[in-house]
Amino acid sequence: HKTIEGNGYLYPQFYDRTCPKAQEIVKSIIAKAVSRDSRMAASLLRLHFHDCFVKGCDASILLDNAGSIISEKGSNPNRNSVRGIEVIDEIKSALEQACPQTVSCADVMALAARDSTVIAGGPSWVVLLGRRDARGASLSGSNQNIPAPNNTFQTIFTKFKLKGLNIVDLVALSGSHTIGFSRCTSFRQRLYNQTGNAKPDFTLDQSYAAQLRTRCPRSGGDQNLFSLDPVSPFKFDNSYFRNLLASKGLLNSDEVLVTKNQESLQLVTQYAQNNQLFFEQFAKSMVKMGNITPLTGSMGEIRKNCRKINS
Numbered sequence: 336h337k338t339i340e341g342n343g344y345l346y347p348q349f350y351d352r353t354c355p356k357a358q359e360i361v362k363s364i365i366a367k368a369v370s371r372d373s374r375m376a377a378s379l380l381r382l383h384f385h386d387c388f389v390k391g392c393d394a395s396i397l398l399d400n401a402g403s404i405i406s407e408k409g410s411n412p413n414r415n416s417v418r419g420i421e422v423i424d425e426i427k428s429a430l431e432q433a434c435p436q437t438v439s440c441a442d443v444m445a446l447a448a449r450d451s452t453v454i455a456g457g458p459s460w461v462v463l464l465g466r467r468d469a470r471g472a473s474l475s476g477s478n479q480n481i482p483a484p485n486n487t488f489q490t491i492f493t494k495f496k497l498k499g500l501n502i503v504d505l506v507a508l509s510g511s512h513t514i515g516f517s518r519c520t521s522f523r524q525r526l527y528n529q530t531g532n533a534k535p536d537f538t539l540d541q542s543y544a545a546q547l548r549t550r551c552p553r554s555g556g557d558q559n560l561f562s563l564d565p566v567s568p569f570k571f572d573n574s575y576f577r578n579l580l581a582s583k584g585l586l587n588s589d590e591v592l593v594t595k596n597q598e599s600l601q602l603v604t605q606y607a608q609n610n611q612l613f614f615e616q617f618a619k620s621m622v623k624m625g626n627i628t629p630l631t632g633s634m635g636e637i638r639k640n641c642r643k644i645n646s
């Protein structure tokens with residue numbers, strides 16, 4: 336058996352000989368974590384996205400401030416928002432017990448994203464493995480590369496294209512918003528001052544908007560939580576796309592998928608009608624996102640503790 340080293344490719348059997356229990360360990364801890372806190376599936380899925388869009392899927396998001404490292408945890412998309420890092424820590428310490436310094440933190444997040452999707456009722460896929468962990472973080476990359484909820488369609492699409500993802504990936508992966516929550520502060524602008532002239536976003540269903548205003552006032556309540564998919568907030572299904580067609584997308588970045596681009600509207604319509612089509616594309620796009628510039632071979636390292644680089 337020959338190992339492939341440093342050629343940039345990931346493959347599913349990477350830990351088959353060195354840590355055969357790795358996938359089981361990850362799965363069982365995710366199951367426990369989600370039974371304690373059902374939102375955790377969403378939070379772990381998002382963590383992988385916020386890692387991969389910054390320097391690739393290299394666990395840069397997990398590093399704490401230390402020495403010359405400025406943590407990505409303080410970026411606009413992550414601050415007061417990113418969750419699930421303690422679960423990654425718990426998985427990592429179990430893996431260090433079973434097979435010391437073998438399984439990367441970046442691979443743990445890729446497996447966690449898949450297992451979380453499955454546990455929430457979504458599709459499964461084979462996770463490609465062999466990513467290694469970065470020895471640095473990028474706060475500026477985290478601020479610049481991760482799309483913001485008030486970005487235009489064009490800006491969001493450009494940020495995906497810069498990561499090698501296309502419009503099909505953008506729409507399918509946005510379907511992640513079928514689970515999980517958003518803070519009031521991430522969409523308040525739509526309720527009161529969408530265009531800067533003190534007018535709400537009139538493309539948002541007006542009774543839904545009125546309902547949102549009750550717990551997301553003009554000022555205060557910034558951290559109040561709202562389900563991204565009020566129909567089935569913990570179930571991974573295609574109701575997110577049906578909400579969009581009913582003008583009930585929570586974030587502006589959700590709504591632009593149906594109001595700003597014909598191709599993306601067409602994809603939303605297809606996924607709203609065909610859950611299986613959505614599931615199949617979501618799985619493909621997750622594999623593609625998981626392949627964003629991984630460190631392989633002798634690049635980077637296998638961290639002992641996901642929060643800090645090995646000394």
Ligand code: HEM
Pocket residue numbers: 374376377378379380381384415416417418482483484485491508509511512514515516517518519520521563586588
């Ligand atoms: C297309 C551009 C995207 C934008 C602008 C965006 C923006 C956001 C925002 C603002 C929130 C709420 C954060 C908060 O208020 O604390 C959120 C939550 C979430 N996002 Fe996205 N997102 C995008 C794409 C994605 C993708 C590609 C994924 C996964 C592959 C994803 C997964 C999630 C999940 C699961 C949540 C809920 C997290 C939780 O409840 O802890 N999003 N997103």
Ligand SMILES: [Ca+2]
Pocket residue numbers: 385386387388389390391392393394395396
């Ligand atoms: Ca990263």
